[in-house]
Amino acid sequence: MDYLPLFFKLTEQPVLLVGGGAVALRKARLLCRSGALVHVVSHQVCADLETLLDESAGQIIIGEYHAGLLDDKVLVIAATDDDQLNERVHFDAVAKGIPVNVVDNPRLCTFVFPAIVDRSPIVIGISSGGAAPVLARLLRARLETWIPRSYSRLAEIAQQFRNQVKARFGSVNHRRMFWESVLQGQVAEKVFAGRDKEAISLIEEKLQQGNPEHQIGEVYLIGGGPGDPELLTFKALRLMQQADIVLYDALVSPAVLDLCRRDADLVFVGKQRDNHAVPQEGINALLVQHALEGKRVVRLKGGDPFIFGRGGEELESLKQHNIPFQVVPGITAASACSTYAGIPLTHRNYAQSVKFITGQLKNRTSDLNFAELVHPNQTLVFYMGLHSLDHLCAELIAHGKPGSTPAAIVSRGTALDQKVLTATLETLPALQAEAQLPAPALIIVGEVVSLHENLSWFGEEVLSQNLTPVKAGH
Structure with a gap:
C-alpha cells in the first residue's frame, strides 16, 4: 500500500492552514472537530472561517506566508489556488520534518485526508491515496448507511x-x-x-x-420483503449479518438469503401448500432451543412477519421461555407487488381504503365476510389466494360486486420474472386457468387496477385479457 493509515491526536495541538477560502474552510472544520488549534494565514479569510476560528480558539494571520510560521506546528495544510505558494509550503514543511498536505495535489502530500465516517470514538477513514477521491466518498456514503x-x-x-x-x-x-x-x-x-x-x-x-x-441468546424476527434484496431495511441486513443460525421460509428469495452471514447455519422451515417442511410447533421449538444454547437466531420470513406470517405465534412461544427478541418489519407483498405492478392501492378517485385478506381457505371452505368486501371505493388484496381464485371471485360477484370490477394477479412480484395478469372479476379465473401464473402471487381487486396500463414501470411481462404478452411501456 502507498499510504499507512494513521490517526493523529491533535487535541490542543497547533496546526497551520495556508489559505482562507472555501477549501480551507472544509479542512478547518475537520481540524476543529479533532480539537486542533488552527492557525490560518491568508490575505483574505471568508466570513464562515472567521466565525469557526473565533468559536474554536483559532488564530487568523492576515498577510504573506513565510517558513517561520511552521515553527512549533505539528501539521500543515496548503489550501490555496497558487501553485507556487503550495510548492513552497510543501518544501518548507518537508525540510522541517512536518507532515504536509497540499489539497488536490497528491505529489506534494506526505499525508492525505481520508473520507471519514465519524462515529466518535469510532472513526473510519477511507482513502484512495489521491487516485480516486470521489470513489472514496462513495464508499463512505455506503458505510454511513450501514453503520x-x-x-x-x-x-x-x-x-x-x-x-x-x-x-x-x-x-x-x-x-x-x-x-x-x-x-x-x-x-x-x-x-x-x-x-x-x-x-x-x-x-x-x-x-x-x-x-x-453460557449466556442466553436472542431471536431476531425479520421481514425479508417480497424478494428484491434492495428492499430490505438497513436493520434487517445488520442483524442478518450477525446471525449464528437462520431459520427461513419458502418465500425468502435466494438473493435475500445470500445476504446472511456467510458462516451461519441455514435451516429451511418453509411451508407450501399441503407440504410443511417443519410444522409451526416445530419451528417454535427450534427457536427456543437455539436461543437457549446462546445463539443469535434469525427467523427470516418473506414479506412482513406480522401480516399473515404467524410471527405473533412464534413470539408468544419465546415470551413463555423468557427469551429476548426483536422484530424487524419488512415490506409486505401487498405494498411491494402492487407498486412494482404500477397499481396504487389507494387513489382519491377510485379507492379510499384497502383491505388485506388471506385467501388460504381452511378445509377448502371460507368464513370470509364477503358482505364487507363488496363495498365500493376500496381495494382488496388477497394473499395466498391463487388456489381459491374461482371461489373468491364467484363469492364477491354473488354478494354484489360487479363482475366488471377490474382485477389482477401479480405473480412473483418484484422479481425479474414478475408477470401481471389483468382482467375482471368475471374473466380472471378462466384467464388464469389458461395462463397458469405461478405462486407466490397476489390478487388485487378494485378500480385502481385500471391504472396499471398507464403506471406500469417495472418492465414485467404483462398479460391482458387476450393473453397476448405486452412489455410495459409499449
Whole structure:
C-alpha cells in the first residue's frame, strides 16, 4: 500500500492552514472537530472561517506566508489556488520534518485526508491515496448507511466497563467472548433503540453471571420483503449479518438469503401448500432451543412477519421461555407487488381504503365476510389466494360486486420474472386457468387496477385479457 493509515491526536495541538477560502474552510472544520488549534494565514479569510476560528480558539494571520510560521506546528495544510505558494509550503514543511498536505495535489502530500465516517470514538477513514477521491466518498456514503450513529454511544458505554471486564475475566479469550456478546447482542440492540440505561443494566447483569460461554441468546424476527434484496431495511441486513443460525421460509428469495452471514447455519422451515417442511410447533421449538444454547437466531420470513406470517405465534412461544427478541418489519407483498405492478392501492378517485385478506381457505371452505368486501371505493388484496381464485371471485360477484370490477394477479412480484395478469372479476379465473401464473402471487381487486396500463414501470411481462404478452411501456 502507498499510504499507512494513521490517526493523529491533535487535541490542543497547533496546526497551520495556508489559505482562507472555501477549501480551507472544509479542512478547518475537520481540524476543529479533532480539537486542533488552527492557525490560518491568508490575505483574505471568508466570513464562515472567521466565525469557526473565533468559536474554536483559532488564530487568523492576515498577510504573506513565510517558513517561520511552521515553527512549533505539528501539521500543515496548503489550501490555496497558487501553485507556487503550495510548492513552497510543501518544501518548507518537508525540510522541517512536518507532515504536509497540499489539497488536490497528491505529489506534494506526505499525508492525505481520508473520507471519514465519524462515529466518535469510532472513526473510519477511507482513502484512495489521491487516485480516486470521489470513489472514496462513495464508499463512505455506503458505510454511513450501514453503520448506525448509535455506535458512538455503544463505544462510550463499552469504555465505561473496560476495567471491570478486565478484572472479572482473567482469560483474554473470555474477555473477547464477553465483548462479542455485548457488542453484537442484546446490549447493542438496546443502545440502538435508545435504551441506554437498560443496556448498562444488562452489561452489569452479564458481569455478575460471569461465564460468557453460557449466556442466553436472542431471536431476531425479520421481514425479508417480497424478494428484491434492495428492499430490505438497513436493520434487517445488520442483524442478518450477525446471525449464528437462520431459520427461513419458502418465500425468502435466494438473493435475500445470500445476504446472511456467510458462516451461519441455514435451516429451511418453509411451508407450501399441503407440504410443511417443519410444522409451526416445530419451528417454535427450534427457536427456543437455539436461543437457549446462546445463539443469535434469525427467523427470516418473506414479506412482513406480522401480516399473515404467524410471527405473533412464534413470539408468544419465546415470551413463555423468557427469551429476548426483536422484530424487524419488512415490506409486505401487498405494498411491494402492487407498486412494482404500477397499481396504487389507494387513489382519491377510485379507492379510499384497502383491505388485506388471506385467501388460504381452511378445509377448502371460507368464513370470509364477503358482505364487507363488496363495498365500493376500496381495494382488496388477497394473499395466498391463487388456489381459491374461482371461489373468491364467484363469492364477491354473488354478494354484489360487479363482475366488471377490474382485477389482477401479480405473480412473483418484484422479481425479474414478475408477470401481471389483468382482467375482471368475471374473466380472471378462466384467464388464469389458461395462463397458469405461478405462486407466490397476489390478487388485487378494485378500480385502481385500471391504472396499471398507464403506471406500469417495472418492465414485467404483462398479460391482458387476450393473453397476448405486452412489455410495459409499449
